[in-house]
Amino acid sequence: MKFLLVVIIFAVVTYLAIRWMQDRGPGASPAKRHPSRPQPPSRPMAPDDDESFLRDLERKRRKQARDAKPPEDPTPPAPPAPTPDS
Numbered sequence: 001m002k003f004l005l006v007v008i009i010f011a012v013v014t015y016l017a018i019r020w021m022q023d024r025g026p027g028a029s030p031a032k033r034h035p036s037r038p039q040p041p042s043r044p045m046a047p048d049d050d051e052s053f054l055r056d057l058e059r060k061r062r063k064q065a066r067d068a069k070p071p072e073d074p075t076p077p078a079p080p081a082p083t084p085d086s
Contacts, residue, residue, distance in 0.1 A: 048054065
């Protein structure tokens with residue numbers, strides 16, 4: 001009976017030691033067992049990767065193109081004046 005108790009205690013200690021070594025990993029930093037939520041990028045996002053930035057840029061470009069056009073005159077041009085030669 002004492003032998004069985006010694007074997008169980010040895011097994012538990014061995015299991016905990018192996019688990020601890022796996023958590024430490026080769027770089028001595030704890031390894032993650034459960035994946036966490038994806039974290040936002042730690043570096044700034046490039047403007048060409050940002051959908052809202054691109055949408056706003058396109059909206060501004062269209063507005064500038066629309067404002068740059070000369071306004072169309074809805075009235076037709078007047079007919080040329082008759083010349084005294086005719």
